[in-house]
Amino acid sequence: MTRVVDSSWFYWAVGVAIGLPICLVILTEVRAALARRGSALTKLVSLVRNYILPLGALLLLLTKATEVSAEATPVRIVSTVLGFVLLVLVLSGLNATLFQGAPEGSWRQRIPSIFLDVARFLVIAVGLAIIFSYIWGANVGGLFTALGISSIVLGLTLQNSVGQIISGLLLLFEQPFQIGDWVDTPSARGRVVEVNWRATHIDTGSGLQIIPNSVLAGASFANLSRPPGEHSITVVTEFAMGDPPDDVCGLLTRVASGLPNLRKDAAPSTVAAGAGQYKTSIPLRSPADDFRARATFTRWVWYASRRAQLRLDGQDDDFATPERVEKSVRIIAPTLRLNHTDHQQILSEVRLTRYSADEAIQSPGQVPKRMTFIVNGRVRLVAQGEDGAVITVRVLEEGDFLGSTTLTREPVSTGAYAVDEVTVLQLDRAAVEELVARKPLLLQEIGRTIEERQDDVRRALAAAD
Structure with missing residues (x-):
């Protein structure tokens, strides 16, 4: 009589009974x-613990412990289910090890999703072929032969369309641009908002331009966002031939330096291009600022050139007519306590000019050389907090003035920016000194204004803390 311990199935049964719980405990700790x-x-270990290990143990019990034939339907069913789970494990393992942990900018991260889908399809096809061939004994060779011939015929029929798709996929693999980059192509300029296997979607600001990837793959285009931190625009302006080039270059560079879109730690520059033309290079934070920066620069240059008596586009400034100057002096007469004699004398000493909206009229720390009286428009006084934040102190209107420290020759503590177009009258320091020498009350008024402005700054900074 054969003893139980002499039977081969006994050791398989004991091995599964002991090994399965031990492996489950180990895999639980690893997970x-x-x-x-x-x-x-983590998901891969869970898949092995929850499905592959129990199915493998069941298959061993069926084929080794109970000695059921491998041709039996229950064994084939369990083997098929185990094969499917192993196939899922292979796909998940490849995705987790090769692509989920891919370094930023590596070739593994740049592979288009359609390539991954095709690779998954091939792995699934091969896996299913192995399962049906070895477990169920199916003849899959004829099927692969038929699919191969059909693929060749279909490829020859659609070679133009397939060629365009492949060109687009190669463009995606190289990734010369990413979502959010600004590109300049022969047919559109704007920000890339979507890239798929067929086309690239570009937001031009006036609509969505959809460009096939095959077109981009065969054309030359510029990525304005690369390298990062290097984007600049060039603005061409033209002045009269008689204007001194150094004065014009200095003016254009100063105006460009005040643009709010200017890139930090970078400075604009201007060169004379000849024939009255000047090229100003303006470094910007992003291509998204191109239009706004160009429009603001052009607008500010128009006003600044007239204040500097330079002839932009060959045009002289005819704004300060005697009638406008006379009317403006009447507006500021109560502020300066002017009588009729003062009024007539000051007409030849004032200068009437304009500032554009958002343009700086006064900078913090600047020692003013003249007093500036607001004739029309509004001016925003600002101070800078300890954290660098710009805080509004107050808004000046018609009749108010800037440069109250002109006589004391002290730096101002506030900046001043035009809220809208501002017309001002400017009076040089010498003229102000002569005026206050005859009017002590005016000097007291200016001193009181200096103290009030300082109090306003302290209150604004305290309220912002």
Whole structure:
């Protein structure tokens, strides 16, 4: 009589009964450790613990412990299910090890999703062929032969369309641009908002331009966002031939330096291009600022050139007519306590000019050389907090003035920016000194204004803390 311990099935049964719980405990601890680290392999270990290990143990019990034939339907069913789970494990493992942990900018991260889909389809096809061939004994060779011939015929029929798709996919693999980059193509200029296997979608500001990837792959285009931090625009302006080039270059550079879109730690520059033309290079933070910066620069240059008596586009400034100057002096007469004699004398000493909206009229720390009286428009006084934030102190209107420290020759503590177009009268320091020498009350008024402005700054800074 044969003893139980002499039977081969006994050792298989004991091995499965002891090995399965031990492996389950080990895999449970491994899964918990991976989960604490946030590893992408956690799901793979869970798949092995929950499905592959139990199915493998069941298959061993069927074929070894109970000695059921491998040709039996239950064994084939269990083997098929195990094969499917192993196929899922292979796909998940490749995705987790090769692509989920891919470094930023590596070739693994740049592979288009359609390539991954095709690779998954091939792995699934091969896996299913192995399962049906070895488990169920199916003849899959004829099927692969038929698919191969059909693919060749279909490829020859659609070679132009397939060629365009492949060109687009190669463009996606190279990734000369990413979502959010600004590009300049032969047919559109704007920001890339979507890239798929067929086309690139570009937001031009006036609509969405859809360009096939095959067109981009065969054309030359510029990525304005690369390298980062290097984007600049060039603005061409033209002045009269008689204007001194150094004065014009200095004016254009100063105006460009005040643009709010200017890139930090970068300075604009201007060169004379000949024939009265000047090229100003303006470094910007992003291509998104191109239009706004160009429009603001052009507008500010128009006003600044007239204040500097330079002839932009060959045009002289005819704004300060005697009638406008006379009317403006009447507006500021109560502020300066002017009588009729003062009024007539000051007409030849004032200068009437304009500032554009958002343009700086006064900078913090500047020692003013003249007093500036507001004739029309509004001016915003600002101070800078300890954290660099710009804080509004107050808004000046018609009749108010700037440069109250002109006589004391002290730097101002506030900046001043035009809220809208501002017309001002400017009076040089010498003329102001002569005027206050005859009017002590005016000097007291200016002193009181200096104290009030300082109090306003302290209150604004305190309220912002």
